[in-house]
Amino acid sequence: MKNVFHQLKIIEKSFLTDDAVLLTFDVPTDLGTYFNFLPGQYIILRSEINNEEIRRSYSICTSPEENKLSVVVKAIEGGLFSNFIKDEIEIGHYLDVSSPEGNFFYSTSEKITKNIFLIAAGSGITPIISMAKGILHNEPLTTITLLFANRSIEDTIFYEHLASLQTESKDRLKIIYIFSRKTYGNHYFGKVDDVFFNDIIHQEIDLKQIYSFYICGPEEMVKNIQNYLYTIEIAKDKIKTELFYSLENEVGIEQIVSEEIKSGRIEVEVIVNQESYFATIDHTKNLLESLLDEGLDIPYSCKKGNCSSCVGKVMSGTISMKETDVLMDYEIEEGFILSCQSVPTSEKLIISYDEY
Ligand SMILES: Cc1cc2nc3c(=O)[nH]c(=O)nc-3n(C[C@H](O)[C@H](O)[C@H](O)COP(=O)(O)OP(=O)(O)OC[C@H]3O[C@@H](n4cnc5c(N)ncnc54)[C@H](O)[C@@H]3O)c2cc1C
Ligand code: FES
Known part of the structure; x- marks a missing residue:
C-alpha cells in the first residue's frame, strides 16, 4: 500500500x-x-x-x-x-x-567480481551513498568507483563520512572528486559532461567493463552522461538514473495536449487499495489533480513527474502522457503511467493504483 x-x-x-x-x-x-x-x-x-x-x-x-x-x-x-x-x-x-518507495535502487545480486560506477552531484549523493554502503557491506567481491561533483569541499555532503568509508573499504571504494568553484591540487576542476567523460574518465576507467551505472544529479549532467554512455555503446539497461528535479517538467502536460483532447467529460473508475471509486472528470487537468479534486486518496509526492509515487496502470481506455525517464519503456508498454503527467483521452477510463 x-x-x-x-x-x-x-x-x-x-x-x-x-x-x-x-x-x-x-x-x-x-x-x-x-x-x-x-x-x-x-x-x-x-x-x-x-x-x-x-x-x-x-x-x-x-x-x-x-x-x-x-x-x-x-x-x-x-x-x-x-x-x-x-x-x-x-x-x-x-x-x-x-513507507519507502521508488525504482532507483540497488539490489544485491550474484556474488561475482564486478565494478559498479556511482555518479552523484550535490545532494544527489543521498541515494548513492546508501547504495555504496549496501554494496560494501553485502558484496565483498564488488568494487565501486564513485564520481562526485560539487562546488567546493565545504559544499560537499558526507565529505568526511566518504573518506572513512574509503579507508574502511580497503581499496574497494575509489572516489573521484570534481569541483566547479574552487581548485584543489589533487582533484579535478570543472563540470561533469561528455567532454570530461571522454577526455578523463574514459582514459582512467574501462567503461565497457563496468557492470552497471547509477547516476543522480541535475538533469543536464545526468542526460549528458547518459548520452555519452550510449555513444560508446553501453547497454541502456546498465544505466539507472534519478532526477530530483527537472526544468522540463515545469511545463505541465495540460499545456502540451491539443485543445481537441481538452474538451468533453470522461467517466473514470479508480481502483486504489482494493476499493473501486467512480468519478466524472474533464480533460483540462492532469489525471492526478482531477482525482485529488474528487477527494480520492491517490498516491503522489512531487506532482511534477520527478518521483514515481503517482504511478497507476491503465486497465481500460487511453491517456496521453508526457515523455518520462521515470518509467521504463516496458512499463509504459504494459500500461503504467505517471498520473501527474497524463491526461485522459477516451470517454471512459479504468485506472488501478494497486498494480505497481
Ligand atoms: C525521488 C526524489 C528524491 C529526492 N531526494 C532528495 C534528497 O535526498 N535531498 C534533497 O535535498 N532533495 C531531494 N529531492 C528534491 C526534494 O523532493 C524537493 O524537490 C526539494 O527539497 C525542493 O523542495 P522545496 O519545497 O524546498 O522547493 P519548491 O518550493 O518546490 O521549489 C522552489 C523553486 O525551486 C526550483 N526547484 C525545485 N526543486 C529543485 C531542486 N531539487 N533543485 C533545484 N531547483 C529546484 C523550482 O523551480 C521552484 O520554482 C528529491 C526529489 C525526488 C523526486
Ligand atoms: S507525483 Fe511525482 S511523478 Fe507524479
Missing part, C-alpha cells in the same frame, strides 16, 4: 554543510517492516505549511544494515519545504513519513 503515512519523531538534526540538514527518524519496532527499504529508495515527508498540505520526496541516505532511517534535506533558494525543514523542524518534532 503506497502513500500511507506514519508520524515519526525526529531524533537527530545536524548540519552537514551550511544548507544541508541530516534528519534521523525514530522508527518504533512495530513499524520496522513497514519502513524496510532498498538502498537508493526514498520516503515522502508531509507537512502542513501555510495551511496547505505539502509533500516532498527525500532519498534515504543510510543503508538497510544500519537500522537507521535518515535523509538529508538541502535547502534551495526560495524552496518551501526544504527551508521549512532547515529552519522550523527540530529534534523532538514529528513529521508524517511515507
